[in-house]
Amino acid sequence: MNRTPSSSSAPDAPAIISTSSQSSLNLSVHPLPLLNISEHFTRTCLQVGKPSPLVIGALLGTQNGREVEILNSFELAYSGAEEAPLLDHAFMVTRREQYKQVFPSLDFLGWYTVSPLPTQRHFSIHTQFAAYSESPLFLVLSPTAITNASEDIPLHAYEAAVEIVDRKSRTVLVEVGWKVETGEAERISVDWVARGGGEGGGSLAxxxxxxxxxxxxxxxxxxxxxxxxxxxxxxxxxxxxxxxxxxxxxxxxLPASEHLEFRKEFDTEYEDVQLTSYLATLTKTASTLNDLVDKFLITTANKESSRDAHSGPGGPGGAMHGPRRMGGGPGGNPRIATTGFNYHRPEDTWMRQTARTYD
Structure with missing residues (x-):
């Protein structure tokens, strides 16, 4: 039913809501803007001491064609009397830029208020947002429509449209269907808020x-x-x-833990992982053992070289102080027959020690 004002000059006269046309917008509203609108209205009522003060706020979200998603909102300031409020555009621009820095993907989509139904006063406010959006959305929260038997959220969404009646054009509000879109984190948060918040301890209970x-x-x-x-x-x-x-x-x-083929494949993969782990452990152990053997050989070779240096040529009781033996003679070394001296080379000691170790 078209709700037509009895007097167009009355600010509280109901706005014209068209029922002959329907909006093709696919609107999704997240819980955060709903909570913000409710908190804004409740706080303003307590501050001014009035049961139904005028509250105005901006809606932020994303739009892809006719797919609209409202994700956040913030309050707006106005001047003048509530019967003819004037939007504070400087405050509006500042807050929008601040939110844009924090949430660069969110754009201005429309505005909200709290009222039993849209009026001509709201329609005049709606025209002031034309500078920020070609077709701003208009959300109206109606807390007076809540009853004990009602389970729906008393929220209505509108967009402005031009309607021709009797060869005359007029601007009307077309109601937009909407749905609540929530994520897992939002559902947990809303449930936490609905239960009154935490008890301040984070206890096990x-x-x-x-x-x-x-x-x-x-x-x-x-x-x-x-x-x-x-x-x-x-x-x-x-x-x-x-x-x-x-x-x-x-x-x-979903994991098919009771399926025979799944269990067989799972066991195969589990055994492969275990074998890979065992192979890595064996490789690491062999590497550690190899390092230990190398260190032992180096230590033993250093001790043998030191002992040969004290008893060999040039040392006390060495061949340099005893009789000179020519190579090839008794006790001589055929490998150094050209020098005629009998002494042990360090590499000979290393080879002998290595042979004894591996034997």
């Missing part, structure tokens, strides 16, 4: 409660998938090939 909550969430999601597949098999649920392919890929990635 708190850790176990967190693990139990995570396991319970996983169990609920697995049951949801099982119910969906059961409904598809019985024809009660519509078949979604993308979801079925995703489930097939998920099941294929």
């Amino acid at each position: 708190s850790h176990l409660q967190t693990q139990r909550a995570a396991i319970s969430m996983l169990h609920e999601r697995v049951l949801l998938l099982v119910r969906y597949l059961t409904g598809v098999l019985t024809g009660q649920a519509k078949k979604d090939h993308d979801a079925i392919r995703a489930l097939s890929a998920l099941v294929a990635s």
Whole structure:
């Protein structure tokens, strides 16, 4: 139903929301901007002492064609009365540049406020964001729509469009469908915030409660998938090939620990790893033993060379002080027959010692 203001000059008159056209945007909202909007509104209510103050903030995210994803938000300042607020553009530009330095991939996508429904006052604020985006999004959080039986988030998204009625053009708000997009870290954080935060100790009980909550969430999601597949098999649920392919890929990635072929292949790989480890250990041991043998040979050769040097030519009681023996004679060395001296060379000692060691 079109909600048309009874008087276009009234700032709180409902804005025109078109029902004849639907937006083709695929909008995803993350939990962080939802928490920021709620915290901004609650804090402002306590500061000004009013039940429904005007709050304005910017939305940051990414856009790829008609795929829009809102990831973050920040507060905005305005001047003037709440009936005709004027956006503080200098503050807006400064904060946007600051966020751009920290989150370079996020762009300005639109703005948010808190109200039971969009009004002409919000529409006038919406036109002030035209300098930052060609088609800014408009998010409205309606906390008064929350009831005990309601489980949906009271959030509505709009984009401005031009509609021709009776050969006259007018600017209307077209409602955009949206969904909550969460990652694993965001789900854990939201669950932690929903339970009132930590107890200040990081005790074992708190850790176990967190693990139990995570396991319970996983169990609920697995049951949801099982119910969906059961409904598809019985024809009660519509078949979604993308979801079925995703489930097939998920099941294929799970370890088949009870399968005979998997166990056989696992044992083979385990034995290969063990053999490689044993071979590396044996190689290291052989290298260490080889180094030890080399050091022992060098030490023994040095001692033998020192002993031969004291008893050999030039030493006390050596051949230089005794009778000169020609090579080839009794006690001579045929290898040094040309010199006529009988002495041991260091390399001869090394060869003898090496031969004795390996024998």
